Amino acid sequence: MLEMKNVYKSYPKKGTGFRKEKLSVLADLSFQINTGEWVALLGESGSGKSTLGRLILGLEEADRGSLLLEGRNATAWRKENRGQMSVVFQDYTSSVNPAFRIKDIINEPLKVSCRNNCIRETTKSLMGKVGLPLSLLNRYPHELSGGQLQRICIARAIRTNPRFLVLDEAVSSLDISIQTQILDLLHQLKEEMDITCLFIAHNLQTVTYLCDHVIFLNERKIAEQIETKKLADVQSDYAKRLLASAVQFNGLDEELRI
Numbered sequence: 111m112l113e114m115k116n117v118y119k120s121y122p123k124k125g126t127g128f129r130k131e132k133l134s135v136l137a138d139l140s141f142q143i144n145t146g147e148w149v150a151l152l153g154e155s156g157s158g159k160s161t162l163g164r165l166i167l168g169l170e171e172a173d174r175g176s177l178l179l180e181g182r183n184a185t186a187w188r189k190e191n192r193g194q195m196s197v198v199f200q201d202y203t204s205s206v207n208p209a210f211r212i213k214d215i216i217n218e219p220l221k222v223s224c225r226n227n228c229i230r231e232t233t234k235s236l237m238g239k240v241g242l243p244l245s246l247l248n249r250y251p252h253e254l255s256g257g258q259l260q261r262i263c264i265a266r267a268i269r270t271n272p273r274f275l276v277l278d279e280a281v282s283s284l285d286i287s288i289q290t291q292i293l294d295l296l297h298q299l300k301e302e303m304d305i306t307c308l309f310i311a312h313n314l315q316t317v318t319y320l321c322d323h324v325i326f327l328n329e330r331k332i333a334e335q336i337e338t339k340k341l342a343d344v345q346s347d348y349a350k351r352l353l354a355s356a357v358q359f360n361g362l363d364e365e366l367r368i
């Protein structure tokens with residue numbers, strides 16, 4: 111479905127005036143995601159995960175390297191497949207227009223992808239799918255809880271029945287019990303929909319629940335890519351360290367609960 115080859119990305123360094131110094135964020139990055147796979151992208155804060163997501167979504171351009179979607183140049187693919195790639199961001203509040211009613215927020219994607227053949231869901235069935243009552247449709251975003259609003263963002267993301275979904279820390283800012291509900295919802299969507307997903311995350315547990323593969327991003331490069339069920343066999347020092355800290359944390363958590 112997606113193939114990234116030798117991609118480089120940098121940003122101008124702030125405060126360097128005319129010297130035009132660059133901050134290199136991704137360097138010589140190559141990986142692929144097969145159709146139907148859910149792949150987690152794990153890495154420390156600032157390691158370039160969201161930048162990578164934005165390159166895939168076409169919100170930013172790589173300095174060099176190539177990105178293919180279903181074997182086609184990504185820019186051409188996106189033009190030909192409007193509504194077939196969507197995203198859910200971490201910050202559900204800023205990703206909706208506060209002046210829009212919920213029904214208009216959910217239907218926003220239809221404005222850009224008006225090909226009727228990709229619209230298979232009614233607003234009603236979509237609300238059922240994300241587990242929300244129809245009575246919310248006439249409300250405004252500030253009248254919903256964080257968990258409800260993130261469900262609305264998910265409903266909007268799947269409005270056009272996309273083939274590729276980017277979840278950029280989509281559960282990170284919700285409290286634990288709501289996180290669990292949203293993860294269950296995503297799990298259900300994974301079962302029901304024919305969708306390929308890049309799941310950008312910090313938390314290893316969310317990843318093991320949802321994803322088939324894990325990519326560890328470290329120091330601008332991919333440290334390792336491995337099947338989730340083989341996580342115990344990671345080879346790179348970075349992935350080993352990240353796993354060890356997660357296991358330690360969970361152990362502590364268990365102790366605290368007792």
Ligand SMILES: Nc1ncnc2c1ncn2[C@@H]1O[C@H](COP(=O)(O)OP(=O)(O)OP(=O)(O)O)[C@@H](O)[C@H]1O
Nearest residue numbers: 121122133135153154155156157158159160161162
């Ligand atoms: N538009 C931008 N201009 C300049 N620098 C940027 C820009 N976007 C990101 N960066 C820098 O690029 C690096 C990677 O940022 P990015 O947001 O991709 O990391 P991340 O792994 O998603 O972090 P987090 O987990 O904290 O969200 C950071 O050092 C960040 O400050």
